[in-house]
Amino acid sequence: MPEPNIFVNNPLVKNTEQAGLTREQDLIARVQRGQKELFYELVQPYERRVYAAALAILRNESDAEDVAQEAMLKAFANMRQFRAEARFSTWLIQITVNEALMRRRRGRTVVMEAIDDRRGEESDYAPRDFADWREIPSEALERKEVRQKLAEALATLDRKYREVFVLRDMEQLNIQETAEALGISVASVKTRLLRARLMLRDLLAAGWEQGWFSRLPFEKGNKPW
Amino acid sequence: MVNCEQVWHDISNYIDGEVDAGLRSAMDEHFRTCPRCSSVLAGMRNVIGLYGDERMIEVPAGYGRRLERRLAQNARPASDQWSTWTAWLVPVAALLVFAGGLRVANSMTTEPALKSEHAQTGQGIPPDMLVVVSADARIFHVPGCDFIHNKDRERTLTAKEAMQQGYVPCLRCLRQYMQTASAGHVTLESEADVDQDTDFEETQRRGK
Numbered sequence A: 001m002p003e004p005n006i007f008v009n010n011p012l013v014k015n016t017e018q019a020g021l022t023r024e025q026d027l028i029a030r031v032q033r034g035q036k037e038l039f040y041e042l043v044q045p046y047e048r049r050v051y052a053a054a055l056a057i058l059r060n061e062s063d064a065e066d067v068a069q070e071a072m073l074k075a076f077a078n079m080r081q082f083r084a085e086a087r088f089s090t091w092l093i094q095i096t097v098n099e100a101l102m103r104r105r106r107g108r109t110v111v112m113e114a115i116d117d118r119r120g121e122e123s124d125y126a127p128r129d130f131a132d133w134r135e136i137p138s139e140a141l142e143r144k145e146v147r148q149k150l151a152e153a154l155a156t157l158d159r160k161y162r163e164v165f166v167l168r169d170m171e172q173l174n175i176q177e178t179a180e181a182l183g184i185s186v187a188s189v190k191t192r193l194l195r196a197r198l199m200l201r202d203l204l205a206a207g208w209e210q211g212w213f214s215r216l217p218f219e220k221g222n223k224p225w
Numbered sequence B: 001m002v003n004c005e006q007v008w009h010d011i012s013n014y015i016d017g018e019v020d021a022g023l024r025s026a027m028d029e030h031f032r033t034c035p036r037c038s039s040v041l042a043g044m045r046n047v048i049g050l051y052g053d054e055r056m057i058e059v060p061a062g063y064g065r066r067l068e069r070r071l072a073q074n075a076r077p078a079s080d081q082w083s084t085w086t087a088w089l090v091p092v093a094a095l096l097v098f099a100g101g102l103r104v105a106n107s108m109t110t111e112p113a114l115k116s117e118h119a120q121t122g123q124g125i126p127p128d129m130l131v132v133v134s135a136d137a138r139i140f141h142v143p144g145c146d147f148i149h150n151k152d153r154e155r156t157l158t159a160k161e162a163m164q165q166g167y168v169p170c171l172r173c174l175r176q177y178m179q180t181a182s183a184g185h186v187t188l189e190s191e192a193d194v195d196q197d198t199d200f201e202e203t204q205r206r207g208k
């Protein structure tokens, strides 16, 4: 008997978030029952996030792409193990992080980074006081130079701050999931996340002063909040 | 009341809803009167909003296409996916016997009936399944199992890797795989008296 296929060609159903979840659940069930060819459709919405998670840890584009592919294959091989209570995207990201960490451990940088990880995590950080700071509206992300500046700011963060920030705020894992993915405590995640967010806030605010965003069209007449 | 330093210390938790009601209202009050802290709060929210935007993720040209191709190659009908599994069942059983929790009822030398419909719907521990081990125990678990000892020092690996490194399956979270996979070959003595976890993890708990 053919599988019921009510969601595939129904744009109305596809448009609600509720139905989006149902479509994903439907795909998961089919792949678990052996429809391997649907796997890419299932993971495609997350392929960019998977790559970004790998890149955050490996900092090398070709390694990140390779690990992203390996992670997807691993997810595929483990599909029967996926349980509906979990978020599929989170499960994928966790597999990716695990794969990326294993790859990095095989690399040469281990000793250096282990030392790096022990310094200064608990010390307090006072955010700078800026006289003139304006919110960067999300439309600004349409501009490549803005995305570039944000990416550069993120890249200046120490690894331990950057990884937690990327998983929590870019990959949207929750604090517990971030802790599990990186193998660190919840308390560490919170401390590092605070530091990462404060530093990025300072870097972006300083960017205003340095004119990073000065040519943006929204500057004039924009609400100083 | 809280001062600026205290606000900075908890401002990230405040955004994540990780502060208790008392601290939250004290911080709310502080933000109303302190321009510096409310600037930090707005700036931090701005950071989270911007970086959380999908547009911040840049992937190399052709990435999606290459991924799709790799997955398509992988999805080609592989006839002998289950043969690795078959080869793997023997060492599983051997380890379980070693752990002292199981009795081998039938001879393991006969070919296990893995081609049955039942087996193919996903019973048995797949070698590639991700499992976790913790620092001081010789057991591997399904992630999230309540019986993982020392959760802070977990490590994730595949079931196959865990086996190769000498770990044995947790009979609580992996019981379903053990029973069904080995139907007719390995029999659990009883629900109550064979938890080999006890030998390892309970002892450690008592030793504390």
Ligand SMILES: [Zn+2]
Pocket (backbone or CB within 6 Å): B003, B004, B007, B030, B034, B036, B037, B038
């Ligand atoms: Zn203040």
Ligand SMILES: [Zn+2]
Pocket (backbone or CB within 6 Å): B140, B141, B142, B145, B146, B147, B148, B170, B171, B172, B173, B174
């Ligand atoms: Zn367990």
